[in-house]
Amino acid sequence: MVGCWSGLGGGMAKPPTKAETVANALGALILKGTYKAGDWLPAERELADQYEVDRSTVRRAVRMLAEQELVVIKSGVGAQVRAGETLQRDAADVTRQVGDWRGVHVSITQSGREPFTETKVSEAVADARLARWLGVTTGAPLVERARLQGVVGDPPFQISTTWIPPETMAEFPALMQVNTGPGGIYSRFEEKGHDLMFEESVTCRLPRAHEQEVLEIEASQPVLTTWRRCYDQRERIMEVTNKIIVGERHDVIYRFGGRP
Structure with a gap:
C-alpha cells in the first residue's frame, strides 16, 4: 500500500484567528498608504478598542506585521511603519x-x-x-x-x-x-x-x-x-x-x- 501525504490538501481552510484578522486589516491600511512610511501605529489600547479585541491579540497582530516586514517594533515605544524600500x-x-x-x-x-x-x-x-x-x-x-x-x-x-x-x-x-x-x-x-x-x-x-x-x-x-x-x-x-x-x-x- 502506498501512503499519501495530505498536509496541503483535503480539507477546508481554517478561518483566520483574531490576531490574523487585525494584522490583515492593519496591513491593508499600510499598503494603501493610510499609515505611511515612518508613521507610528496607534497604541495597543486604541487598536484593541477599535477592533474589539484584547491587547494580547493586538500584540500578536503587530508581531505578524513585523514578520511581514511592514513595521519595526521598538521596545517601549511602539510599532513604526518601515521607512523606505529595502x-x-x-x-x-x-x-x-x-x-x-x-x-x-x-x-x-x-x-x-x-x-x-x-x-x-x-x-x-x-x-x-x-x-x-x-x-x-x-x-x-x-x-x-x-x-x-x-x-x-x-x-x-x-x-x-x-x-x-x-x-x-x-x-x-x-x-x-x-x-x-x-x-x-x-x-x-x-x-x-x-x-x-x-x-x-x-x-x-x-x-x-x-x-x-x-x-x-x-x-x-x-x-x-x-x-x-x-x-x-x-x-x-x-x-x-x-x-x-x-x-x-x-x-x-x-x-x-x-x-x-
Whole structure:
C-alpha cells in the first residue's frame, strides 16, 4: 500500500484567528498608504478598542506585521511603519563597474536613488583576526578604509571597513586617499592588469553598542556580517573587507549557474 501525504490538501481552510484578522486589516491600511512610511501605529489600547479585541491579540497582530516586514517594533515605544524600500544588492555588482560606481552604489543608482558614503582612511596594525584573513603576521602595518554607507534621506544601512596589506599598498599608494577614483579600489587593481577573484562569508548576529548608535537601530534588530577577500591572478590577497549590514534595510542577492 502506498501512503499519501495530505498536509496541503483535503480539507477546508481554517478561518483566520483574531490576531490574523487585525494584522490583515492593519496591513491593508499600510499598503494603501493610510499609515505611511515612518508613521507610528496607534497604541495597543486604541487598536484593541477599535477592533474589539484584547491587547494580547493586538500584540500578536503587530508581531505578524513585523514578520511581514511592514513595521519595526521598538521596545517601549511602539510599532513604526518601515521607512523606505529595502535595498536589493546583487553580489555580482562587485565584479563590474557601471559608470562611476561599483558594488552597492550600482544597485542604489539603478533604483533611482542617490548613494552616500562617508570615508575615513587611517593606519592600522593587524591583530590576530586580520592577520588570519590577510595572510600577514600579527602586528603588520595596514591601511584601514572605514566607510559608512546608505541612501540619501534614509538612515545608513551598512558599515564597511577594508584593510589593505603592505604589499598592496606598495603597489597602490593612492589608496591612502579618501577618493580613489571611479569604480573604487577594485577598478584601480584591474587597471594594472590584475584579474580579481572574490570569496565572501556571511553570518548574522545582534548589533554591538557602537553599531546601534551609528546605524540608528535597536539592540533587537539583527545585522548581517560579511567578510570578503579579494585575490589576484596569483591568488595573492589584495585586501579584506568586513561589512555590518542592517538586515531589514538591505537584501543581498547571489546568483548561481548559467551565464552572468
